[in-house]
Amino acid sequence: MIKLEDIKKSFQINREDFTVLKGINLEIHSGEFIGILGRSGSGKSTLLNLIGFLDSRFEGVYEFDGKSTRQYSDNELSRIRNKNVGFVFQNFSLIEEMNVKQNVELPLMYAGLSSKQADEEARNSLKQVGLEEFLGQSVKVLSGGQRQRVAIARAIVNQPRFVIADEPTGALDSKTSYEIMELFKELNQKGVTIILVTHDESLTSYCNRVMHLLDGEFS
C-alpha cells in the first residue's frame, strides 16, 4: 500500500540546510500494525506528515497503491488524504465548540456527504469506540480517554485505509492508555492499518513490526 524509497527531507535554518530525513526506505502493507519508535527530534512527525500526504516537498519516491504521489496536484492529494487517512494526535485536536457527533462528522462534511449520511456514519463510528451514548455531549466535559475515543471515531469515520496515531497515549494515564491501545488493536483486527508513532517502548507489543528512527534514519 505504502512504499517510501530513499526519502530525504531538509529544512532551511538560518540559510543552512538541516536534513531531518536521510534516506528512508519503508513499505507498509494493508492490515499491518506498524510501530515507529524514536526519540524527540528524530524526525517522526516529519515522516508522518509525509506519509499522511500533508507534505509533498521531499526528495525520493512515495508510492501509494503503486502510484507515485508526484503525479497528483495538491487538490488531488487532499482528496486522497480525506479518503484514505485518519489522524489521531496526542492532544486529541478536537473542536471544543462542537459536540461529540459534530466532531466526528467533520471529515464527512469535507467529503461532501449529506447530513443524513453523515449522521448515520458518525453514529456507527461512535458505536465502535463505545461512545454512542455521548453523541450530543459537549467535548469540553469529557475525560482524556473519552476525548481520544472521539478522535479515534473521527479518524475512522471515513473508513480510511490507514490510521496515523502520533503519540496517541502521550497525554493519558496508564490504565486509559491500555484501553486506547486495546481499541487500536480491535480496529486493526477489523482490517484497519495502524501506523503508531511513539517513544514508549511498552506499546511495541501491539505492533506486528517495529522500526527505530534515529537521527532521520532507520537503525
Ligand SMILES: Nc1ncnc2c1ncn2[C@@H]1O[C@H](COP(=O)(O)OP(=O)(O)OP(=O)(O)O)[C@@H](O)[C@H]1O
Ligand atoms: N518546519 C520546520 N522547520 C525547521 N525545522 C524543523 C521543522 N519541522 C521540524 N524541524 C526539525 O526537524 C527535526 C525533527 O523534527 P520532528 O518533529 O520530525 O521530530 P520528532 O521525532 O517528531 O520529535 P517529537 O517526538 O519531539 O515530536 C527537529 O530537529 C526539528 O526541530
